[in-house]
Amino acid sequence: MKWLELFTVAGATLLSAVTVVVLYALGVRLTAIAGDIRNSPASWTRPLAYACFAVCGVAVLFGLYLIIPYFHK
Amino acid sequence: MVALVISLALFFDFTNGFHDTANAMATPIATGAIKPKTAVALAAVLNLVGAFLSTEVAKTVSGGIIKEGTDGVQITPDIIFAGLMGAILWNMITWLKGLPSSSSHALFGGLIGAAIAGIGIHSINFESLMQKVILPAVFAPIIAGGVAYLCTRLAYALTSRHDPETGDKLTQKRGGFRTGQIFTSSLVALAHGTNDAQKTMGIITLVLISAGTQPAGSDPQWWVITACALAIAIGTYAGGWRIIRTMGSGLTEVKPAQGFAAEASTASAILASSHLGFALSTTQVASGSVIGSGMGRRGTTVRWGTAGRIAIGWLFTLPAAGIVGALTAMLVQTGVIGVVIAAVAGTAAVAYMFVHSRKSHVGHHNAVQIEEVGQAVQFRKKKSLAKAIKNGSAKR
Numbered sequence: 001m002k003w004l005e006l007f008t009v010a011g012a013t014l015l016s017a018v019t020v021v022v023l024y025a026l027g028v029r030l031t032a033i034a035g036d037i038r039n040s041p042a043s044w045t046r047p048l049a050y051a052c053f054a055v056c057g058v059a060v061l062f063g064l065y066l067i068i069p070y071f072h073k
Numbered sequence: 074m075v076a077l078v079i080s081l082a083l084f085f086d087f088t089n090g091f092h093d094t095a096n097a098m099a100t101p102i103a104t105g106a107i108k109p110k111t112a113v114a115l116a117a118v119l120n121l122v123g124a125f126l127s128t129e130v131a132k133t134v135s136g137g138i139i140k141e142g143t144d145g146v147q148i149t150p151d152i153i154f155a156g157l158m159g160a161i162l163w164n165m166i167t168w169l170k171g172l173p174s175s176s177s178h179a180l181f182g183g184l185i186g187a188a189i190a191g192i193g194i195h196s197i198n199f200e201s202l203m204q205k206v207i208l209p210a211v212f213a214p215i216i217a218g219g220v221a222y223l224c225t226r227l228a229y230a231l232t233s234r235h236d237p238e239t240g241d242k243l244t245q246k247r248g249g250f251r252t253g254q255i256f257t258s259s260l261v262a263l264a265h266g267t268n269d270a271q272k273t274m275g276i277i278t279l280v281l282i283s284a285g286t287q288p289a290g291s292d293p294q295w296w297v298i299t300a301c302a303l304a305i306a307i308g309t310y311a312g313g314w315r316i317i318r319t320m321g322s323g324l325t326e327v328k329p330a331q332g333f334a335a336e337a338s339t340a341s342a343i344l345a346s347s348h349l350g351f352a353l354s355t356t357q358v359a360s361g362s363v364i365g366s367g368m369g370r371r372g373t374t375v376r377w378g379t380a381g382r383i384a385i386g387w388l389f390t391l392p393a394a395g396i397v398g399a400l401t402a403m404l405v406q407t408g409v410i411g412v413v414i415a416a417v418a419g420t421a422a423v424a425y426m427f428v429h430s431r432k433s434h435v436g437h438h439n440a441v442q443i444e445e446v447g448q449a450v451q452f453r454k455k456k457s458l459a460k461a462i463k464n465g466s467a468k469r
Contacts, residue, residue: 002204002350002351005349005350005351006208006212006351008345008349008350008351009216009342009345009346009349009350009351009353010212010216012341012345012349013216013217013220013338013341013342013345013346014219014220014223014341016341016344016345017220017221017224017334017337017338017340017341017342018220018223018224018227020337020341021224021227021228021333021334021337022227022231024228024250024253024333024337025227025228025231025232025330026231027249028231028232028246028247028249028250028330029231029232029234031246031249032232032234032246032249033234035246056253056256060256060257060260063260063340063344064260064263066344066347066348067123067126067260067263067264067267067344068126068127068267069126069127069129069267070126
């Protein structure tokens with residue numbers, strides 16, 4: 001049985017999904033803070049939110065790289 | 074016979090497409106991230122593109138579950154015909170019941186049944202069966218469900234906003250997750266196209282090789298690639314709305330952050346499994362993710378009755394498809410008349426199920442009830458919000 005492969009897959013799934021979700025959630029939260037009008041938000045929140053989304057974008061590109069066989073042969 | 078097998082393989086590809094639309098598109102439809110019809114169209118296009126991206130054909134039909142090859146048994150078009158029949162009928166039955174179930178496991182089941190009836194029990198590699206079908210079926214939902222549970226908890230913890238002084242809940246503004254859902258579900262759809270259309274291409278190419286019309290070890294011909302790509306795309310566009318309903322609202326209610334967490338887990342699990350050497354079924358991963366994310370969000374319940382029905386469906390996938398495959402294989406062995414009887418009976422069964430399905434029509438209009446259709450990706454701009462508040466205070 002390929003237990004090692006099974007654990008690798010489980011670990012990789014956990015790591016990548018948690019990374020993407022945490023970054024995206026941070027992005028959503030920072031966007032929300034930047035959109036607040038009552039207590040004026042710090043100026044760095046919006047750029048940081050965009051940075052989070054950008055890293056998620058990179059993750060999507062990496063997904064594309066994995067899906068399309070042309071890139072990794 | 075070759076023509077019959079090819080048309081059956083293409084029909085299997087079609088059922089595969091509509092059976093698996095739900096894996097990618099059920100949650101974005103349920104949260105209103107994408108409108109139902111747009112979602113299936115997007116999935117169809119991505120499946121079409123995916124089918125053209127990856128045309129490398131596997132060396133064996135069954136991936137080693139049946140002892141194929143030079144020192145094993147010869148899989149004849151008869152066996153493939155019987156296997157496909159079992160897989161298609163099982164796909165149709167599960168669709169009618171709205172159960173997400175793995176199309177490739179149905180195909181394995183049909184082939185195994187056909188091989189046992191047509192060749193004998195010695196043709197099955199049980200260790201490979203254990204490793205490629207049974208263990209993944211147990212672990213796919215556990216891995217995906219666990220990861221999705223954790224991701225959902227994290228997503229909600231990170232975006233929950235309270236007023237620092239009063240401790241009141243602020244507006245949470247989690248709508249942004251809908252935008253993310255479009256990307257994650259698209260990845261799932263594309264990955265599906267590259268994997269599953271390729272299986273049918275492999276079957277057709279191996280049949281053509283065994284019929285002697287194509288040299289062994291050659292790539293699929295352009296018309297095979299095109300036909301498979303179109304079959305899976307049309308199937309996807311037809312949309313298995315019954316299964317979308319089950320996945321999108323039958324198992325649990327899905328909210329944007331939760332849907333995003335579920336899909337991120339699905340996409341990660343599929344990509345990890347296809348590149349790290351332990352194949353997991355897309356359907357089982359996606360169902361596990363939805364259940365896990367439902368457990369992770371507070372204030373929602375998972376309908377375990379539905380989950381149980383799905384699990385029973387998975388349990389029956391191999392034996393049920395296998396029995397149909399075995400019966401068909403026995404019929405086919407009797408000669409031309411048997412083939413005709415099998416083909417007619419199969420067509421009649423599919424037609425009956427289709428007619429039966431019309432009695433309670435489930436389509437894009439009623440698959441999932443959504444509260445806020447069309448608000449998908451619109452954020453209220455700061456200015457207009459400020460204006461709204463100013464107006465509000467002016468009135469007061």
